[in-house]
Amino acid sequence: MPILTEKDYTFELILQAAKDGAAAALGAPRLTPSLELETRIVHGEEIGFMVRLLEIFAGPEGAYSQFIYGDYLMGKRFLEQNQPYAILLIGAKTSPSPLAWDCGACGFPTCGEFNRFANENKSAGMFGYGPACNWLMMDFGIALAQASAAIYAKNVDSRQQGSYGAAALILGMMPGMDAIIANSVGPLNRGIFQEWYNRPEMKGSFSMDKIYEMLIATFAYHFGAFSGDGIPMIKNTDDWFWEPFKAGTGPMPEAVEILPQILEKAGEVTLEYEQWLQERAAGDGDS
C-alpha cells in the first residue's frame, strides 16, 4: 500500500489522541499526594451500550433530560455513520480521604469524621458515588483539564461528558472508581456544522411551541407581567392579557414515578452488557 489515506489511519490517530489525553491526565499536576486516578479507552460496540443507557436517561425525545438527549443523539449518529470515534474514560476514587488536612469543605470538622460518614453512607447519586473529598475531586478536575488540553493540542475535537461517564460507571467499566468523566474523542474531520459536539442532531427535534414552553418554564420572570399585585401573570401567548396565566408552584409527582422506571431499564442494559462481556470472553477463549 504505497499511499495511505485517512481511511487507513484516522482511527489510529484518534486512539493516539485519546492515549495522549490519558497520559496528560495521569501525569497532571496535583494538589494532593494521594488521588487514585485511572483511565480507559473504549470504542465500537462498548459505546453502543453506553448510548442505550443514555437513551433511557434522556427519555422519549429528551423528556427527562435535554442535555443527555443531545449526548445520546451524538453517540447514536457516530455509531450509525461508523465515524472514527473513541471515548477516553477518566475515573477517580474520591473517598475515603487520606489527607488529614481537616479543611472542612466536606461539612465535617475533620477528615476522620468525614471518612466515618463516607464508610457508612457511600452510595450512588445521578452521576457518581459520594461522599467525595473536595480536594481529591479538584485534583480529578485538574486531570480532566489537562487531558482535554492534550487532545486539543492535536486539533482533535473532544468534549467532556458526565453523561457517558455515568453510563460507564453503571456498566462497571472502571471498578473501584467513584467518579468517571468521559472525554469523547474524534471524529477528526469537521462535521457539516463545523463541529461535532454542539449537538447538531438536536436540529428539528422541537417545535417552536415546545421551545417557548421550555423558555417560559425556565425563565418565568422573563415573561412576567407587572407583578405589583403579588400575583405575577406570565405572558405565555401574544394575547396574554386576554388569557391570564398565573405563575405558581406545585408538586411534580411524575418526577418521583419516573426515576424507578429509569433505574429498572438501566439495570436491564447493564445485565445485557455483562452477558456480552462474558460471551466475548468465551469467544476469545475458543479462538
Next chain:
Amino acid sequence: MREKIYEFEPYNRAQKNHTLEVARLAANAALTAPKAGGVDGVECEILTGDDLLALADVMERESHKFSGHVKRRFLYETVMARESDVCLVIGHYRSAGTPLDAGCGFCAGRMDCSFVYNARKTEHGVIDLTAVSPEERAKVPFHGPMCVPRNLDLGIAVGSAMVITQRLLVDAMPFYTVSVAAQRMGILPRSWIKVAILMSSRQKNPYVDVLPDYHLHNLATMEDDLRKMFVTLRGVYWYDYKTWYPRWTKGSGDDPEKE
C-alpha cells in the same frame, strides 16, 4: 500609604513582570474553562510583591495549627511562596451558596442535594450563607458542606490555568497550604473555597528538589547566612588595600609580589 524598603531585590524585576503576564493569561484560561451546565462561578485574584509576602507570613502562622507532615508542608511551602513571583488565586463563588442542584450524589451519595441543603440555613431552597457566623466559619479553613461538582469545576479551572503556565514554560504548582492562607487573608471573599497557584520564572524551579528542614535550609536562608558571614569576615580581615597587600608565606611559590 505604606512603604517598605528592601536592601536586596529578591530577583530580577523583569522576570517577575513576565510571570505576572502569564498569571493574567492563566486567569483567563480559568475563566474560559468548561463548567457543569456552562454556569459561571470562577473568579481570580493575583497577588504579587508585598501582598505575596504577607500571604507567606499567614502560611507560617497557620503552620502552628498543625503538627507532623502537615505542619512541615506549611513551613516548606511558605519558603516556596516567598521564592515565587506571583500567586494566582482561583475561587468558586457558587460552591457554598448556589449548588448545581443536579442530585449528582458526590456530596453524600444520595440522589438529591439534601445533604448540602440540610446542613445550611435555607429559605425556600435559597441557602443563607449569612447565617454562618464568622466564628463558626473560622473553625475550619473552608466551611462546608459544599457542592462537590462546583468544586470539580474549580479543579478544571485550575487545570486549565496550569495548561497556560506549562505552555509558556513558567514553573507553577497549585498548593493546599497557600489556598488556606489565601482564605484566611480574605482573598476573593465571595468564594468560600479557592485554590492558590504559585508561579515562578527562576532558572531553578522552586517547587521541586526540597531539602529536609527546608524552612531552615533554603536559598533565602543560605543567601542570608552568606551575607551575615561574609560581612563579619570582611571586618575581621580588614586592611587598607591602597597601602598594603598581604604576602604569601615564604616558599609557597604563589607570591605575586615576587613575580
